[in-house]
Amino acid sequence: MYYNGIYHLFYQFNPKQPIWGNIIWAHSYSTDLINWNPLEPALYPTKPFDVNGCWSGAATILPGNKPVILYTGIDTNNRQVQNVAFPKDLADPYLREWVKPDYNPVIDPDRNINASFFRDPITAWYGPDSHWRTLIGSKRGNQGVAIMYKSRDFLKWVKVKHPLHSAEGTGMWECPDFFPILTQPQARLESSAQVTGWKHMFKVSLDVTRYEYYTIGTYDFLNDRYVPEGTSPDNNTGLRLDYGNFYASKTFFDEGKSRRILLGWSNESDSQEHDWNKGWAGIHTIPRTLWLDGNGRQVLQWPIEEVEKLRMKEVVVDNKKLTFGDILKIEGMKTAQADVEVTFDVSSSFDKVEPYDPSWTDPQKLCMLKHAEEKGGVGPFGLFVLATEDKRERTSVFFRIFNENNKYIILMCHDPKRSSMGSGLYKPTYGGFVDYDIKKSGGKISLRSLIDHTVVESFGAEGRTCMTSRIYPKFAAGSHACLFAFNNGVGDIKISQLKAWEMRKAVINGF
Incomplete structure (x- = not known):
């Protein structure tokens, strides 16, 4: 939350081990969402209503500028109940201490x-x-x-007779999110607005699949119903905020800069032994600004502008042609921690585009089938990041373009199968389609990748498709990490412009 000029991040944390268990609400603060300092934990399991765990929740700013946390506790009967907590001292700018009233829980699950x-x-x-x-x-x-609940005073809550929304075949909905969204990155919509015609976004995290999907629709605030517009499936095949290692995301409205901010959790999927060796299990991704695409069908995401304060040495490549098999090394900078923005031009090669098979409905499987080493027509083209000089170890971030009845279909992939040689770590290939008219754009498409030692976050076509991978290079680490642009398609590709920056380290919890 943003409160009196300070950003507060509360997160699920095990203070004893780098594995699940002993979960508390840790607490850090920032003035720029990039550099963070630790505070005392906000919530411990101490009361009958949360003695078995303090789980996820959210903050709300009440009238009089008073923050409150609403969170899930596990009570003595192992029921999931909803509790409130308040700052002990509103005069403390860092809100170090939080009080859990004994009248909790404020919301109990009924018999239904x-x-x-x-x-x-x-x-x-x-x-x-x-x-x-x-x-x-x-x-x-x-x-x-x-399930929707209503309250006049934030203490006594009543369940609404019907859910705000539901969907068959999706299983448990974790970490839902719901808010109004406009077509500007900065728009003054603090909460779920009451103006007819404003579009809303509804997001859920699917416990079964461990990824998220969202829909765009309208909120009937008189009847408390959310109605998706039907431009994307309202199930696990629908639009995703991130097509990679990204889960349990939350948004908040940043009052300081009038923008909707998204934070996601990039979790580990390795063995407990690996997590012990690494010393952690799960990180937050770089905060993203979120707004509605002009076509109204999807959201756009972009790293917050503050991350650019970490940029140092810059390298620029202009108007560089890549023919089939070309690999261009980006020289003159360290790339283990880098920000790369590149625009590719494929306009001269539309006649080389491969036909699209309508059975290719799963983009992740298609990226596994049409991987970075698989020669194509237009693509694969993109970047090798966290690569060794000989490219034997690398992570591929790339596009591939297909044609279906004179419509161009764009596939975006993260292919890390060669990212950590001999480590035995979990390294799935990720993929997503890109809702973008490349012909209308003159054959140009952009890619931005944030590279940070063990994580790569990529944003395709100005943030229309986003992808996060956790990778652990064995050899392409530190000063040994290299960055390349490549083309493995028979159609020529031009780098209209590539800009890359070395990134200085952020301060993370004081380190």
């Missing part, structure tokens, strides 16, 4: 709710009937459900 699937309340919004509203993730059988 499975108390083992009732968690992750969202930031509340104030309705035209002078009631606060919040959503809690749940399920009924295999139907995902966002």
Whole structure:
């Protein structure tokens, strides 16, 4: 949350081990969302209503500029219940101490709710009937459900007769999120607005698949119903905020700069032995600004502008042609920690585009089939990041273009199968389609990759498709990391412009 000029990040944390268990609410603060300093933990399991765990929740700013946390606790009967916590001293600019009133829980699961699937309340919004509203993730059988509760005072809550939204076949909905969204990166929409016609975004994290999907739609605030517009599937095949290692995301409205900020969790999927060796399990991705694409069908995401303060040495490449098999090394900078922005021009090679097979409905599987070493027509082309000089170890970030009935289909991939030689770590290939008219854009498409030693975050076509990978190079680490641009398609590609920056280290929890 943003409060009195300071950003507060609360996160699930095990203070004893780099594995799941002993979870508390850790607390850090920042003035720029990039450099963070640690504070005392905000919430420990100490009361009957949370003695078995303090799970995810959200902050809301109440009238009078008073923050409150609404979070899921596991009580003495192992039920998931919803509790509130307040700052002990509003005069403390860092809100170091939080108090959990003994009248908790404020929301109990009734007999129609499975108390083992009732968690992750969202930031509340104030309705035209002078009631606060919040959503809690749940399920009924295999139907995902966002249960709505209303309150006048944030203490006594009443369940609305029907969910805000639900979808069959999706399973448990974790970490739901719901908010209005406009077509500007900066738009003054603090909460779920009450103006007819404003579009809303609804997002859930799928416990079964461990990834997220979202829809764009309208909020009928009089009847408390969310209605997707139907421009994307309302199930696990729908639009995703990130097509890689990214889960349990949360947004908040940044009052300081009038923008919607998204934070995601890039978790580990390796053995406990590996996590012990690494010393952690899971990181936050770089915060992203979120807004609605002009076509109204999807959201756009872009790293917050503050990350650019970490840029140092810059390297520029202009108007460089890449023919089939060309690999261009980006010289003159260290690339283990880098920010790369590149625009590719494929306009001279549309006649080389491969036909698209309608059975290719899963982009992740298609990236495995049409991987970086698989010669194509237009593509694969993109970047080798965190690569050794001989390129035997590398992670490939690339596009590939297909043609279906004179419509160009763009595939974006992260291919890390050669990223960590001999380590035995989990390194899946990721893929997503890009909703972008490359012909209309004159054959140009952009790619931005943030590279940070063990993580790569990529943004295709100005943030229309995003992808995050966790990788652990054995040899392409530190000063041995190299960066290349490549083309493995028979169609010529031109780098219209590539800009790359070395990045200085951010301060993370004081280090």
